[in-house]
Amino acid sequence: MDDWIEVDYAFPAGVDARRQAEIIAVGQTAGTWDERFRHRETALRAHLAELVRIGEGPAGGHLATIRFPRSNTDHGLGSLLTMIFGKYSLAGQAKVMNLRLPADLGQPVRYGLQGIRERLGNPQRPLVMAIFKPALGLSAADHAAILAEVAAAGLDIIKDDEILPNLPGAPTLERWRACRPVIAARRELTGQDLLYAVNLSGNAREALDLARQLVAEGANALLLNVLAYGYPLLEALVADPEIAVPIFAHPALAGAWCGVPDHGFSYASVLGTLMAYGGADAVLYPAHYGSLPFAEADEWAIVQQLRARGVAPVPSAGVHPGMVGRILDDYGEAVILNAGTGIMDHPQGPATGVLAFREAIARWQNQELLDPAKLPEGPLRAAIAKWGQG
Amino acid sequence: MDDWIEVDYAFPAGVDARRQAEIIAVGQTAGTWDERFRHRETALRAHLAELVRIGEGPAGGHLATIRFPRSNTDHGLGSLLTMIFGKYSLAGQAKVMNLRLPADLGQPVRYGLQGIRERLGNPQRPLVMAIFKPALGLSAADHAAILAEVAAAGLDIIKDDEILPNLPGAPTLERWRACRPVIAARRELTGQDLLYAVNLSGNAREALDLARQLVAEGANALLLNVLAYGYPLLEALVADPEIAVPIFAHPALAGAWCGVPDHGFSYASVLGTLMAYGGADAVLYPAHYGSLPFAEADEWAIVQQLRARGVAPVPSAGVHPGMVGRILDDYGEAVILNAGTGIMDHPQGPATGVLAFREAIARWQNQELLDPAKLPEGPLRAAIAKWGQG
Numbered sequence: 001m002d003d004w005i006e007v008d009y010a011f012p013a014g015v016d017a018r019r020q021a022e023i024i025a026v027g028q029t030a031g032t033w034d035e036r037f038r039h040r041e042t043a044l045r046a047h048l049a050e051l052v053r054i055g056e057g058p059a060g061g062h063l064a065t066i067r068f069p070r071s072n073t074d075h076g077l078g079s080l081l082t083m084i085f086g087k088y089s090l091a092g093q094a095k096v097m098n099l100r101l102p103a104d105l106g107q108p109v110r111y112g113l114q115g116i117r118e119r120l121g122n123p124q125r126p127l128v129m130a131i132f133k134p135a136l137g138l139s140a141a142d143h144a145a146i147l148a149e150v151a152a153a154g155l156d157i158i159k160d161d162e163i164l165p166n167l168p169g170a171p172t173l174e175r176w177r178a179c180r181p182v183i184a185a186r187r188e189l190t191g192q193d194l195l196y197a198v199n200l201s202g203n204a205r206e207a208l209d210l211a212r213q214l215v216a217e218g219a220n221a222l223l224l225n226v227l228a229y230g231y232p233l234l235e236a237l238v239a240d241p242e243i244a245v246p247i248f249a250h251p252a253l254a255g256a257w258c259g260v261p262d263h264g265f266s267y268a269s270v271l272g273t274l275m276a277y278g279g280a281d282a283v284l285y286p287a288h289y290g291s292l293p294f295a296e297a298d299e300w301a302i303v304q305q306l307r308a309r310g311v312a313p314v315p316s317a318g319v320h321p322g323m324v325g326r327i328l329d330d331y332g333e334a335v336i337l338n339a340g341t342g343i344m345d346h347p348q349g350p351a352t353g354v355l356a357f358r359e360a361i362a363r364w365q366n367q368e369l370l371d372p373a374k375l376p377e378g379p380l381r382a383a384i385a386k387w388g389q390g
Numbered sequence: 391m392d393d394w395i396e397v398d399y400a401f402p403a404g405v406d407a408r409r410q411a412e413i414i415a416v417g418q419t420a421g422t423w424d425e426r427f428r429h430r431e432t433a434l435r436a437h438l439a440e441l442v443r444i445g446e447g448p449a450g451g452h453l454a455t456i457r458f459p460r461s462n463t464d465h466g467l468g469s470l471l472t473m474i475f476g477k478y479s480l481a482g483q484a485k486v487m488n489l490r491l492p493a494d495l496g497q498p499v500r501y502g503l504q505g506i507r508e509r510l511g512n513p514q515r516p517l518v519m520a521i522f523k524p525a526l527g528l529s530a531a532d533h534a535a536i537l538a539e540v541a542a543a544g545l546d547i548i549k550d551d552e553i554l555p556n557l558p559g560a561p562t563l564e565r566w567r568a569c570r571p572v573i574a575a576r577r578e579l580t581g582q583d584l585l586y587a588v589n590l591s592g593n594a595r596e597a598l599d600l601a602r603q604l605v606a607e608g609a610n611a612l613l614l615n616v617l618a619y620g621y622p623l624l625e626a627l628v629a630d631p632e633i634a635v636p637i638f639a640h641p642a643l644a645g646a647w648c649g650v651p652d653h654g655f656s657y658a659s660v661l662g663t664l665m666a667y668g669g670a671d672a673v674l675y676p677a678h679y680g681s682l683p684f685a686e687a688d689e690w691a692i693v694q695q696l697r698a699r700g701v702a703p704v705p706s707a708g709v710h711p712g713m714v715g716r717i718l719d720d721y722g723e724a725v726i727l728n729a730g731t732g733i734m735d736h737p738q739g740p741a742t743g744v745l746a747f748r749e750a751i752a753r754w755q756n757q758e759l760l761d762p763a764k765l766p767e768g769p770l771r772a773a774i775a776k777w778g779q780g
Contacts (some may be wrong), residue, residue, distance in 0.1 A: 030526045044527035079555035081618040086642030134423045137434035165469035203625035204594045228471040230620020235593035252472045255479030256654040264646040
């Protein structure tokens with residue numbers, strides 16, 4: 001298996017799946033050749049892919065499994081993507097459903113959920129992550145002031161909004177420099193670290209340079225919009241021994257790759273398998289409980305792919321304290337709960353928003369039912385009054 | 391206009407386009423805020439986008455134009471993509487149809503068709519480009535032997551197949567080193583240069599390093615699978631003064647972004663606008679004449695975007711000599727004709743394949759009709775006998 005890359009392609013009803021699979025197996029590999037290349041026959045044949053099986057697919061269509069020689073790639077995700085769906089993506093309706101990859105393809109996961117927990121002093125409970133809001137228009141000092149509030153309330157992780165790049169009003173390095181003493185002060189006070197996943201931007205070289213500079217100045221986590229910047233940039237960050245901090249992957253643009261039934265990629269392959277093989281330590285994706293229209297089946301398929309490599313699942317978008325019980329019933333403790341407005345817009349402010357999450361987690365751990373009528377006054381009750389429950 | 395980024399979004403029939411446009415204008419920018427941020431009101435408001443107009447769109451839907459402040463981006467394409475469609479791509483059916491960008495956003499086009507011609511001794515005719523085939527399984531020496539054949543026949547440009555990464559059997563640097571003397575010999579003999587667009591691969595840092603090393607060793611063009619590796623990698627190559635050679639952009643994976651009517655991106659935005667603003671010098675895309683099912687309207691929309699920035703259009707996929715007259719009737723002389731098998735699989739070999747293209751170009755320039763019955767024996771006649779005409 002480790003010499004092979006297996007891909008399941010779904011073809012819609014009405015498409016001759018066998019014919020298309022053969023086009024992929026030949027056209028996306030060595031192609032055809034004539035007698036001029038007889039002397040290279042062995043080498044050429046060794047690069048051909050083969051159709052392994054063909055069966056029923058979703059909605060009356062077919063699912064074809066093709067096995068590619070691993071040796072057609074340079075073991076990175078850029079060449080993998082080009083091989084499995086590069087030119088063929090232009091050839092008609094087809095969807096990459098599943099990828100089965102050699103364990104050592106791409107990059108290893110360096111930290112994952114386990115490593116993130118270790119950096120936070122090893123709490124075994126679900127972790128709580130916030131997002132700086134508003135997304136744009138704050139100064140570096142504003143960021144530090146917000147961070148001070150949530151840090152005091154026991155937050156584990158915070159991240160930039162994904163749309164905040166390196167802007168003159170709050171340059172990325174200055175945001176980090178302003179926030180660094182807040183994190184140091186909490187560590188001093190409580191012994192507990194707090195990770196700040198700083199958003200990378202710029203062209204690929206600038207993003208790599210920025211990552212090194214941030215880490216050199218003490219940054220303890222990074223955020224990357226992997227689909228806007230490319231899996232090969234994620235791989236380069238992970239491969240860099242100077243960038244020894246967990247990397248959080250954001251799903252921005254994933255809908256453009258995965259949002260339709262018969263074309264492109266499955267969410268499980270893009271936000272699950274490829275993120276995990278690119279070396280991401282934690283991956284955000286829409287929670288089906290939340291504010292985006294995301295299918296439960298897609299969510300669990302992503303989680304399965306991430307957990308298989310130890311990557312932290314981060315269900316996101318519209319997560320609020322009243323939803324925590326339900327999420328934890330499904331995920332257990334191996335999860336990062338990520339909320340933007342669900343923390344920042346708590347009626348009593350961001351610090352109380354964090355406390356509401358922690359209260360909800362503690363009640364779930366103690367198996368206390370969350371009957372809103374019986375909840376004592378406090379952070380969680382106020383959150384549920386605003387956002388509801390479940 | 392230069393302070394603004396305008397985006398046209400198509401929403402399918404049945405979607406409340408005005409409501410969705412407002413979600414984009416607020417949710418993809420500063421979001422909402424409360425009284426705690428009154429002191430930042432001016433800064434926050436300055437980051438909001440606005441709905442400019444809403445009108446009829448394709449297939450009974452609507453087209454909404456949203457104007458974003460340029461200052462929400464770092465002037466690069468990674469932050470641009472995240473802003474215009476990042477999280478929103480997960481929110482429902484919508485398609486980015488057109489982008490109107492400030493002229494100095496992204497990267498300037500350094501060479502374009504004009505610069506590529508200059509490097510080739512300034513021929514004003516259509517240029518002829520070939521692709522090394524078979525795509526995988528050849529040694530560096532095989533590449534050099536193929537190149538020697540087509541170079542002698544007057545080829546202008548050759549490129550690696552996009553699926554050929556840095557493989558042990560023919561490492562990228564060795565391919566270049568083997569081909570370099572062939573190019574030097576032709577320059578010596580004829581005074582004419584030949585560009586070899588060498589395919590980049592690896593993680594983002596490896597690809598940047600490989601590009602610098604190739605150029606340091608004399609490589610005179612590069613190929614990048616921009617969608618598999620990320621526009622920010624293209625931008626980094628273009629921004630690098632050490633990488634002073636034309637960059638050819640390949641459309642691999644574009645179908646996954648653009649292949650369905652109601653979702654993702656238009657081909658014009660992905661293969662036209664974004665490639666041109668990323669600084670690509672030449673962009674390949676499927677010719678509607680060719681072997682891939684590509685819409686004529688998409689092709690011309692791409693060409694318009696490329697030519698507006700001086701980028702060379704490279705219609706591709708299934709191009710053969712019998713098609714040249716028709717392509718040139720449509721494109722005129724400002725085009726690069728790109729053929730893989732249409733050159734390499736000519737019945738009399740690759741060199742004759744190049745001659746067939748040159749013959750077809752010369753006949754078109756002399757306004758000689760291509761009645762196959764009246765064609766003299768020779769390269770073009772043999773090509774048309776194999777592949778037909780038109």
